[in-house]
Amino acid sequence: MLISFDWLKQLIHTDKTAEEIGALLTGAGLEVEGIHTFDVVQGGLEGIVIGEVLTCESHPDADRLRITTVDIGNGEPSQIVCGAPNVAAGQKVVVATVNSTLYPAEGEPFKIKKSKIRGAVSEGMICAEDEIGIGQSHAGIMVLDTELPNGTPAAEFFGLGSDKVFEIGLTPNRADAASHYGVARDLQALLDTKVELPAIAAFKVDNTSRPIAVEVEDTDACPRYAGLTVTGLKVGPSPEWLQKRLRAIGLSPINNVVDVTNYVLHELGQPLHAFDADKIAGDKIVVKTVEAGTTFKTLDGVERKLNATDLMICNADEPMAIGGVFGGEESGVTDETTSIFIESAYFSPDSIRRTGMAHGLKTDASFRFERGTDPDIVITALKRAALLMQEVAGGVVSSEIVDVYPKPIENRQIELSVERAHTLIGQHIGAERIKTILTDLGIEVTGETETHLSLSVPPFKVDVTREADVVEEILRIYGFNNIEMSENLATTYLAKFPNPYAEDVTETITSYIAANGFHEIITNSITNSNYYQYAGEAEAANLVKVVNYNSEDLDVMRKSMVFSGLEVLRRNINRRQRDLKLFELGKVYEQQEGDYQESRRLSLYMTGNVTAESWKQPNVKTAFHDLAGVVQNVLRKLNAGDFEVQKLAENPYMRQGIAYVKNGTVVAELGVLDAGVTRFMEVKEQVWYAELNWDYLLKKYKDKLVAEELPKFPEVRRDLSLVLDKHVTFDEVKKVAFKVERKLLQDVNVFDVYEGDKIEAGKKAYALSFTLQDKQQTLTDKVIDSTMNRLMQQFEKQLGAFIRK
Incomplete structure (x- = not known):
């Protein structure tokens, strides 16, 4: 995300440098990954100054050249040879000094050097507008009407000062900071000053000659929808100041109408959309979903098939835009547009995220909507846009503001314990400091006791939902670097940790398996539902399906580890690697009575010969006991107690084998995989397979080390x-x-x-x-x-x- 420093300073006053502001923002959780300079004119007119021609004489050896002396404010006039016909003594001119670089409107940049032209020394260059890149004219040098002192940088005269631009690595939880206003809110708390929002008091409805009705059918996907009509405007290029603002943050100006919607988006964080009002059939907007498979051509000229869950902005006859994501080709603003309807809405993040992923669309608008925008700024942004439209494109507001908001989104109410806040922060900062920080961040303190604060958290703080989140807000503004480290590290409680850690047990067991010649594999938890269709109706019944899958081969979460391993075996066997011992520790997923269950499994696979081919010993095929021995030793190392060995119950994957059972729970199964399963997976070898219930075994694990005296009497x-x-x-x-x-x-x-x-x-x-x-x-x-x-x-x-x- 790019943030303009000049733009920020229009919202909040500061005397700090860009580097100082960058450090403050990074400390507050808005990491500034870089600060670069933006120049309206390439090179920023560096080394180019205002000068005054003191004398102007004809060149003795060239009829078209003049030898001038020019005061450029350095105390000693410079001699400059000039070929412009309009140069004369007494003029204020633009001078490129020695060692400056010019970036002309056409052609390659070039450096000004001290030189001789037809025998006369020339110490610079008096410039035409195309030679410094601010215009196209080459009729003669620029003659300025100014009282600025000689030596003044030309950028100051032309108002082309450079801007500093922050490149911020915005984390997904900071949707509230996805705009200049959002960043300024953090600076308000960091600098203890006030944000000055753009004035909208001048907004007024000029007439009601062009009303557009609005109907929202899906209020869950679109809780708030507002808009108004502006008529009599003229579409054309934006003024220089607006183009400069957009270019500074990496946007290309399009026209004054579209540029205003982009400007307000990046200023206030509220996405807007402008429809050509004359293309709104029936003078009515309907926010709804349409039939799946409906075709719709977006602004990029691509024809897309809509899903049943895509929220569409429609007129009385047809869709005009994919709500919150992308506009339609037929309803967009063109050079002939004279009336527009400005949309300002709040869309459900879930709805926008689902639609954006389904169509592979990522826009500045969807980026913000899918993270959560501010429903309370919808009307402010609408009025701001209308005023800017009138400023840059003319026109009048020709309708009342339509605001469909049936169920207003309430502020979240959170109780904050001051003592708890100090505990989590690790330092006592005082209740007054806490209240100041929260108020500056837009969180209202609605009640107060000696020990607690009652808070009203606005919807734009999408990540602040509980007490700990509030403390995080306080801490990032107070400053992590301001928390003093105590001489002794301590804790106010003793946490109960498993002994030893589950990771240590896992490392011990997997190291043992690897030491026995097994290679660890890591496979995808997302797999193909067709595998389970083959395994039977019962296996396919409770699959966890991926909602927005990108491949038909990866549409469900795996229910068993069998197929993941067989895919690896098939790939290796097809490449003549037939003697294989593999293991994997992974997760399986299942849906039970509406709930999703996730558990870990340890799976082992053996196929081919027990050992590699060698002259020392004959080849011996892998057998049941080769795998059973490893499984038994794993169970023994876990010290999980005694297990009952039972004949394998009906299993869709193994035709024969055994099960280890403890207190009625099957903790491990092993045997030979059914030939039908291996053939289905195109594995031509016999495969011995074991699957252990890893979560259960970890719970039953006992870390016991028993030492006893060696027996004195023989066995x-x-x-x-x-x-x-x-x-x-x-x-x-x-x-x-x-x-x-x-x-x-x-x-x-x-x-x-x-x-x-x-x-x-x-x-x-x-x-x-x-x-x-x-x-x-x-x-x-x-x-x-x-x-x-x-x-x-x-x-x-x-x-x-x-x-x-």
Whole structure:
């Protein structure tokens, strides 16, 4: 955003330099990213002064040249050779001094040097208007009628002084500062002076011969709409002062009518639009939405298809403008326009933002409307524009002001605790200073007690909605640099922090996974809804849809991590990278009973061979236990307690696998992805997949470090071979074992599994090892045998096991 310093000084008096003002604004949160000089004439006429011709003689060696002496105010006359026919003694002229640079109206710039012309020394140049870039005439030198002393800069005579322009990096929350008036409001508080708004007392309605009726059908999208008619004006170029103001902030003048609307926009922050009144069919404006698919040609000549939610400014027959965003080609002001209707409105930021994004349109008006303008300045801006129109284009106001405002937007009422303000600021600045700052910022103090202030916050302060926001306003004006640092850092309360931080746990786990050969991937949370249509009606039912998506391939938030990873696998496999171990920590989204739910998932993918191809060992395909081992170790590192292992329930993505369950909550699922899913995603390899409920696991995480003395007595190992039904899992065997013997049993391990023709069909054989240890004494054979007998009895009783001997 560009702000003119000269323009600012018309609104607020200050003797400070542009650099000092820039520092103040930056300290108050309006970061000045740069200050540059704007010259109305290129070069700013630097080095060009007013001079007086003292003598004028013919050149002895050139009939058309004159040798003059010119007083340029430096105490010693300068000799200048001049070829203009109208040069004469006694004239006040414009002189380009030695080492100055001229920027002519046509041609390249050139530097003035001390030289000899036909043998005569020339110390400068007496200029015509085209030679200094302020006109086109080259008939002769400029002869000035002025009493200004010799040596006065020519820029002062022509009123072409340079301007300083602030380049401000406006943050989205500071919509109130998106104008010269908005910036001046901050300076009012910073400089303890008053903003002087342009006078509008002279506004009057001259007649009511050209009324335009207004009807607002959608008052939610357009809470306030006002306008008036000006007739008898003449469209043409704007006066020099108006063009200079606009050029200083990077705008190109168009004509006096459009220039006034742009001027008021950047002065007061209120966007305006001028319609050719003769093109308003039925002398009526209707603010409404139109049927989706309606075509509309905007001012840039582009024909656009409208959406059902686009707010349109229509006449009695057809749309004329996209409300708050862009005008229409057919209703705009032209050189033949003699009557205009000036629109000044307040539009809902949500409506403007939605329309602007849908059509890819960004204008100065939509920039402000979508952040929030001031509904209370609508009429002020309208009167200001009407007065300026009359000043620069003539005409008369030919209607009463129409103001449709059925539900006025009220000020926000906020209670401010003075003590709380001092606590948040970190320093006692006093209630009186607080009140002064707030009043200067336009926030009214409506009530006061010893401890609290009752505040009325105007709508233009769109980001001030609570007590903390008010304190922020106070602090940025008081000055962050004015807050003293105490010798000792302290806090008035002890915050409860998770121990350790979730980020530390995440770093530990992801580092472990990476150390096991997995590569981390980061994928887009926005994905293709067609994936879930394939996965089934249930999966597609509760998707979170993106409202204004730009691509049909990215129209929903992902509900599962599966497809994101498969896209990465497909890309790598298609490039002959087939042995892959990938993991991702990301978010999934779902809509449940009108509410949106967001949660984090840790997903792991394995495909191809376990290790890279090598002469040292044969290739081994990735199997279930390669992934299960990593998942089990992740759960173990989280110290989240014991998990029940269950057969995987019905799953749209995996055809077989297991689930880890705790207190009825599924915390992890792993298995092989269904071949149909991988084929649909064009992944030709078998993919092992695991997905962990990361949010749940973090909540259950326990940071425990248990240290104990090394045992003095040895371990004892005993082996058993059990024949079991196929459906009996090792986890069930383990649970029975530890239920039978809690004290001596340290570990149970399976070191062989057999299924084949040597045992009964539907059976499998487990070869198990049991580690026993008594930490108080050496185990005897009697205790060991007794323990093993009890284990065998319970395996037979509870699991129907056959003990092979």
